[in-house]
Amino acid sequence: MSDGTLCIGNKRYSSWSMRGWLAVRLAKLDVEEILIPFARPGPTPSIAALSPNGLVPYLEHNGAKVWESLSVCDYCAECEPSLWPTDRIARAHARSISAEMHAGFRDLRMAMWMNLGRDFSPHGRTPGALENIARIEAIWAGTRTRFGAGGPFLFGATFGAADAMYAPVVGRFLGWKPELTAASLDYCNAVRAHPLVSEWYEGALAEPDSMLVEDYETLK
Numbered sequence: 001m002s003d004g005t006l007c008i009g010n011k012r013y014s015s016w017s018m019r020g021w022l023a024v025r026l027a028k029l030d031v032e033e034i035l036i037p038f039a040r041p042g043p044t045p046s047i048a049a050l051s052p053n054g055l056v057p058y059l060e061h062n063g064a065k066v067w068e069s070l071s072v073c074d075y076c077a078e079c080e081p082s083l084w085p086t087d088r089i090a091r092a093h094a095r096s097i098s099a100e101m102h103a104g105f106r107d108l109r110m111a112m113w114m115n116l117g118r119d120f121s122p123h124g125r126t127p128g129a130l131e132n133i134a135r136i137e138a139i140w141a142g143t144r145t146r147f148g149a150g151g152p153f154l155f156g157a158t159f160g161a162a163d164a165m166y167a168p169v170v171g172r173f174l175g176w177k178p179e180l181t182a183a184s185l186d187y188c189n190a191v192r193a194h195p196l197v198s199e200w201y202e203g204a205l206a207e208p209d210s211m212l213v214e215d216y217e218t219l220k
């Protein structure tokens with residue numbers, strides 16, 4: 001008997017689900033994964049009925065009900081503190097860049113949606129998306145310079161909550177292929193090679209055709 005459930009959407013498309021799932025798996029919570037395929041046109045009635053904010057990811061664990069991907073990361077970090085850096089100053093930085101991801105980059109998310117099964121290059125390069133990409137590259141470079149010397153991830157050797165929050169951005173960059181610095185590409189490759197990210201991709205690519213959503217498969 002598991003300790004609860006984690007509800008997610010299509011692995012191919014659901015960037016917010018990916019963040020929650022990575023946090024839950026990093027914390028090794030023993031929860032049953034419930035994948036609810038998106039209904040389109042949305043919203044998906046069974047997600048709306050189940051989750052307090054009508055969205056995934058949604059975690060129930062030993063009586064706790066947790067929604068919003070950043071809250072899921074924080075809850076998981078209570079169970080497995082290594083999700084955030086131990087150093088206070090690094091931890092403040094990790095929380096800030098994760099909150100910035102959670103709250104923003106709307107232009108990038110709209111122009112380059114997550115579809116882990118498609119190569120959409122060279123599209124999606126709207127001025128707003130390019131502005132967001134420049135900011136993300138600055139965040140990655142600044143974080144890695146200050147805190148990342150010990151390994152390939154944002155805070156060094158450990159893939160943590162901040163990496164989980166940016167992992168779907170990596171998925172977008174690998175699929176839409178905007179121009180990136182060599183350092184950003186190295187970071188993208190390190191994230192893509194992480195075993196949990198690989199496992200998520202495997203799940204995404206194994207989803208049946210019946211789960212494809214035309215809107216996310218077609219360029220606008």
Ligand SMILES: N[C@@H](CCC(=O)N[C@@H](CS)C(=O)NCC(=O)O)C(=O)O
Pocket residue numbers: 009013014015016017038039042043044045047054055056057067068069070102
């Ligand atoms: N701010 C939320 C965003 C979650 C969100 O927008 N989830 C989308 C999927 S990526 C969703 O549940 N959509 C419902 C639907 O498409 O039916 C979070 O961080 O968890």
